[in-house]
Each structure stands twice: as structure tokens, then as C-alpha cells.
Amino acid sequence: MILHLSRKALEEARLFFEEAGSRGCEGTGMLAGVRLVDGWRAERFLAPEQRASAGPGVWVEVADRGKAQIATALGPGELWIARIHSHPGAAFHSATDDSNPVITAEGSWSIVVPYFGLGLRRGAAACAFFIRQGGRWRQVAPDDVERCVRVGA
Numbered sequence: 287m288i289l290h291l292s293r294k295a296l297e298e299a300r301l302f303f304e305e306a307g308s309r310g311c312e313g314t315g316m317l318a319g320v321r322l323v324d325g326w327r328a329e330r331f332l333a334p335e336q337r338a339s340a341g342p343g344v345w346v347e348v349a350d351r352g353k354a355q356i357a358t359a360l361g362p363g364e365l366w367i368a369r370i371h372s373h374p375g376a377a378f379h380s381a382t383d384d385s386n387p388v389i390t391a392e393g394s395w396s397i398v399v400p401y402f403g404l405g406l407r408r409g410a411a412a413c414a415f416f417i418r419q420g421g422r423w424r425q426v427a428p429d430d431v432e433r434c435v436r437v438g439a
């Protein structure tokens with residue numbers, strides 16, 4: 287099973303996260319796309335309306351209006367394939383990330399981008415990838431990311 291990521295959508299995510307990062311804030315977004323026979327294709331980035339704190343204690347959360355955007359933004363045949371958010375430093379899932387209810391369907395993805403989005407300048411390999419399986423988030427081992435995640439048109 288392969289997660290195909292649109293280069294354009296990742297680029298939009300990177301620009302959004304870097305802009306938030308320039309204010310010391312994390313950013314969060316969603317990737318919409320379709321299921322494929324052999325995996326997923328994430329094609330479109332959405333940054334829902336959100337609130338963020340630059341500290342102490344950096345956090346970001348989707349605002350109520352953003353939740354409404356997420357609930358209504360899908361086109362016909364589209365699904366939310368992944369949530370994607372940035373961290374100030376290393377890419378990992380915090381306890382908050384694990385319990386975040388924005389997307390919990392089996393087979394959905396969570397992508398964490400390090401360094402306020404700058405990590406995406408080096409491509410997807412710098413990010414941490416989690417897949418929802420058996421009701422919990424399981425991290426995809428870095429070696430497997432190379433095999434399971436493709437960035438393309």
C-alpha cells in the first residue's frame with residue numbers, strides 16, 4: 287500500500303507552516319484525496335481556521351469555524367486522507383496528537399513536519415508518518431517511509 291502525496295499540496299503545506307513558524311507557531315492542516323486499489327492519493331491541502339500559541343507551551347488547535355470547514359470542504363468522491371501538522375523541532379506524535387479527534391478513520395494518516403515546516407524542504411523523508419490501525423496510531427518506520435510514501439504530481 288502506497289501513500290501518494292501531491293508535490294503541489296506538500297508545497298502549499300510547507301509555505302503555510304513556514305509562515306506560521308515565522309511567528310513561532312505550529313500549523314495544522316488536512317490533505318484530501320482518494321483511496322486507490324493500492325493505497326491512497328492525497329491531492330489537496332486545506333488549512334482550516336486555527337488558533338495557535340507561540341508559547342510558553344507551543345500549541346495549535348482547529349477553531350470551531352475550521353471544524354466546520356473540514357466538515358464541508360470535501361468534493362464528490364473525496365476523503366480526508368491525512369492530517370498534517372508542524373512541530374517546532376523534531377517530528378513525533380505527542381499525547382495530544384494521539385488523542386486528537388480530527389481524523390480517526392482506519393487507514394487514515396497523520397504526518398508530522400519538523401522545524402516549523404522547514405523539514406519539508408528536504409521532502410517527505412524528514413517527516414514522521416503515522417497510520418491509523420486497530421484504533422490507534424502506528425508510526426511507520428523511517429525505512430518503510432521510503433517504500434510506502436511517494437511524492438509526485
Ligand SMILES: [Zn+2]
Nearest residue numbers: 373379380383
Ligand atoms: Zn504534534
